[in-house]
Amino acid sequence: MAGLQNEVTRDAIVVGNPGDTVMNNAHRVQVGGSLSGLMNAIILRHAGYKVNVLERSHPSQLYSESAGLGVGPNMHALIEKYMPAHEEYAIKMTEYELWDEQAKIQEKRALPYPLRMTNWRTIYDMLKSALMIEWPELPSPTYQTNAEVFDVRGGSVEVSVRYRDLETGAEEDLQTSFLIAADGANSSVRRKIWQDVSPSYAGYVLWRGRVPEGQVSWQTREALQDKAVFQRLGNGYMLSYLVPAEPEEIRRDSKHRRDIFWAFYDKVAKDSSQLKETMTDVDGNVHHNTITMKKIQPGVWQEAMGRIKLQACPFYGELMEKTTQLHVSAIQDFPNTKAVFCDDKVILAGDAMSQCRPHAGGGLNENAFQALELAKVLEGVSTLLQWEEICMESAAKARALAIETGKGFLPPGTIS
């Protein structure tokens, strides 16, 4: 397998403008404009490429799924490298408390690595600004929304990408010598070029919510102040931590600076009517990933909240009652062994490459690792073959750590 350096030369021939720097004219197409899509697009741009991002969803739809997010060391390193002037974006945690049912501390434990707790939208906005920033000596990127890719074909020199404008229905073809598929765990590009892997349901769902810190009683605020807390419950486990409020919320109300984020892993058997009911929205559509607050059936949430409140300490009961942002997700993951296709012309990135359960907060960290390693390929210090190997090895470790962490908290038998 050739390194990406050969791709650069090939692009120069295709574009054929020897008067310019070779890379300035090299077009790269990127499918998926969520966090890994943006990270890889930034890295390509810094290496001198013209990047076209094709993203299926409208930004308002993306924002509606934003919840709490843990930023690990690789993601922080990426932020420091490509956004050195960034403002404070997170609240740092190095350990957590494990509570019993009466909210008494059983023990304090170190997190697998320091995590900066924040929210998805803050990171998305930071990455998007870093990608789109004016930079006269480099070609401007494009970030196209409502653009759904539905066909990818590898040719001998280029890859052909066919996409649909979801507003107008118009279809268009793009040719590129390098395609990054960062279109999530259910990647349609992966399915087109390689059908060997697909995510499978892990046996539990995750309820996630946020409450402005100022809206809870002082007792709850004090109990959950500046710490991450875990509590094992009969049917799963609960955790909470502080996150900055989303930029938009702070702009609306300068006193609203922090939220308490909570999450509950809820054991729900595969193929059960409970799972079907939980993942069916108010319009009767069945989801495989996430349902946002407005679409969750109120009865389903009331039932889950009632069950959780019976077991959890009162602080969590209060958080759930006052929740202003809520999501429910079916937890899934998959192992993988391959990320480079079509003679080095297509690569998978982010959750499209590999997906781990969120227990150890490692998903985003892995996505950042892949992007930082890709930068080394673009710099010529490693090859795509080495990139694929190192990413696969790291992803397997992150997946194993996530499963082990989940086993430590979930009721016995939930993860076999």
Ligand SMILES: Cc1cc2nc3c(=O)[nH]c(=O)nc-3n(C[C@H](O)[C@H](O)[C@H](O)COP(=O)(O)OP(=O)(O)OC[C@H]3O[C@@H](n4cnc5c(N)ncnc54)[C@H](O)[C@@H]3O)c2cc1C
């Ligand atoms: C809107 C959103 C909010 C999220 N919020 C959180 C959160 O709060 N906390 C958390 O821990 N994790 C969250 N996640 C998951 C987290 O972003 C991912 O687990 C991780 O960062 C990997 O991201 P990714 O970019 O590889 O995949 P994803 O984040 O899944 O993004 C894939 C992107 O590809 C787009 N896409 C899919 N198919 C196509 C297609 N055919 N054509 C064009 N575009 C396509 C999707 O619209 C999506 O934007 C969220 C994901 C999304 C999409």
